[in-house]
Amino acid sequence: MPNSVPISWYLILSAILFGLGAAGFIFRRNIITVFMSIELMLNVMNVRFTAFSYSFKQVDGHIFSFFVMVVAAAEAAVGLAIILTVFKNRATLMVDEISSMKY
């Protein structure tokens, strides 16, 4: 495939996006932003799976990315439910304030 986009571009893009996701997870305090950062990191992985799968002409990566999507959807449902419950009980979305289970 001489005209196709080189795989390194995908990798660089996904690295940048993953870095953003990780940074968002670490530095943001709003629990919804943190959650979105996690979703971002998951989807970056999907980009990689698909890119490698295309590059190696193997279907495994595609299938795997579907799995990740399914898991991410389920996780999003549970996660959002938790966030709602936390907000109901604590009236806050700042992660640092939700610390009653610390030692």
Add this chain to the structure above:
Amino acid sequence: MSLWLIPIFPLLGFLVNGLFGRRFSKGLVNLFAIGSVALSFLWVVKTLLALGPMETKYVEHYYTWIQSGVLNIGVDFAVDRLTAVMLMVVTGVGLLIHIYAIGYMHDDDGYYRFFSYLNLFMFFMLVLVLAQNFLLLFVGWEGVGLCSYLLIGFYFLEGFATTAGNKAFIVNRIGDFGFSLAIFLIFRQFGSLDFTKVFDAAKGMPVEASAGILTTITLLLLVGATGKSAQIPLYVWLPDAMAGPTPVSALIHAATMVTAGVYMTARSAALFTKAPISMDTVAVIGLATAFFAATIGLAQTDIKKVFAYSTVSQLGYMFLGVGVGAFSAGIFHLMTHAFFKALLFLGAGAVIHGLHGEQDLQQMGGLFKHMRITAITLLCASAAISGVPFLSGFFSKDAILVAAYARAPWMYWIGVLTAGMTAFYVFRAWFLAFTGEYRGHAHPHESPLVMTGPLMILAVLSLFGGFINVPHWLEPMFAEKPENQLLALLSAGVGVAGILISYVFYVAKPGLPDSFANSVKGLYTLVYNKYFIDEVYDATVVQPLVKGSRAILWRGADAGLIDGAVNGIGTWSRDIGGVLRRLQSGNIRSYAAWVVLGSVVLLLAIGFAGGLK
């Protein structure tokens, strides 16, 4: 012939009394305790009558105890002429002492406990005597040691009794260590522990091959014997063992258990006769012990201590006998000694009982009119041990001394001197207790028939036991020894002289002992304090051991090394944990930051590693 019945009766007595005796009346305890020993005695008599002259050894095999490689140890009992003598002594004298103990222990707490221990002792002693191999003998050997410990410490509320028990046990461990080494060596050399096999193999060994190994084995056996039979250097436990009740002193620490070493040496005669160096060592140790203990006996004031040192001394005679090759004379003396020394102790017990626990000779005196039977029977025993002609001690002691003369005349002369001292100290005790004026404060009374009965029987045995011709009986096993009437009468004369000197000192001129003691004050102090041997042992062995154990084993190894390592690891983990704990902040985002940091480090590492390739 069911030899196993002989020891099993006392064992059953021990189990019944030991388990249920607390709820039994004294009569019931007596029934089981005395009855079991009586049955055992009767079975011995029946067995010996049925076996007849016992020209050869009669062996019974019950089952194989240990089978491992070439090691094959059976539970085998055997009877030969030597065993027959021992069986009669142990069960016969044991029975008399059991009966006596009914009276002596009458008011004692732990009545059933006493008799169950005594029965257990009988069981182990009979196993020791009947055993047909070294390991089974060792079982009995250790068992009687255990019972000795239990019975010395019978009055365990008294500090000195438990200390004396510990002392006996620990000193015996030293001897038993030697004995067990000897057993290992015997197995290594002969591939068996069975008496018949070992002794036959030893007899067949050529001299040049046997000298070294047999000397080593027999010297180690001797170490065991010196522990159990209270010879130099391990005799120190026996005088202290008098802390136990007097029947125990009579049975275990005079008549039977302490003679186990002599029995074992005579049993191993086939090994000893092949090792002349060991024989000489046995004889010299025996002679030295006989003389040394007799001198200590001269100045003791506790009646039981006098007889205790006398026992050590008489055991020395027995070792002298077996050491000069007169095994039959040694066993003969073992038997007569069992009679008169048991009687001496039981008589002393009757005196102590009649004086409500007083043991000090200086608090006695003039007891003859209060307790005639005890006095007369004790007189018989004293005359017998002194070697008055035609009493039991005369025959056996002189058989030993004559044999010693044949070996080396100087041994005979020291032995004769010891015989004189023996007569002196025994009669000193008798005169101090029974003649003169009463110096104590208790109200002396004669003991009941249950105590005086055994005394009278033993008195008859002490007087006439010498006519039981044990050396002739044992002749097929051990070669006959020379006889020499002149030497025998000479030593008997010295014995009588000892009695007369004692009479002069303590009856005719009562002031003489004190002035004599003052004139040789240094020597008297030395002897009175038993040559300070206990103190010397304490300073040279016990204290260094205790202090060394404290400093090196306790503070060094235990507290320093082991505790230090355990505590060190604990402290170390806690310190590291204290640092690592800071990472566990509970803050998710800081964890995530660490994860990212770790991943970056990992990636860099992989990158560098890959780049270097």
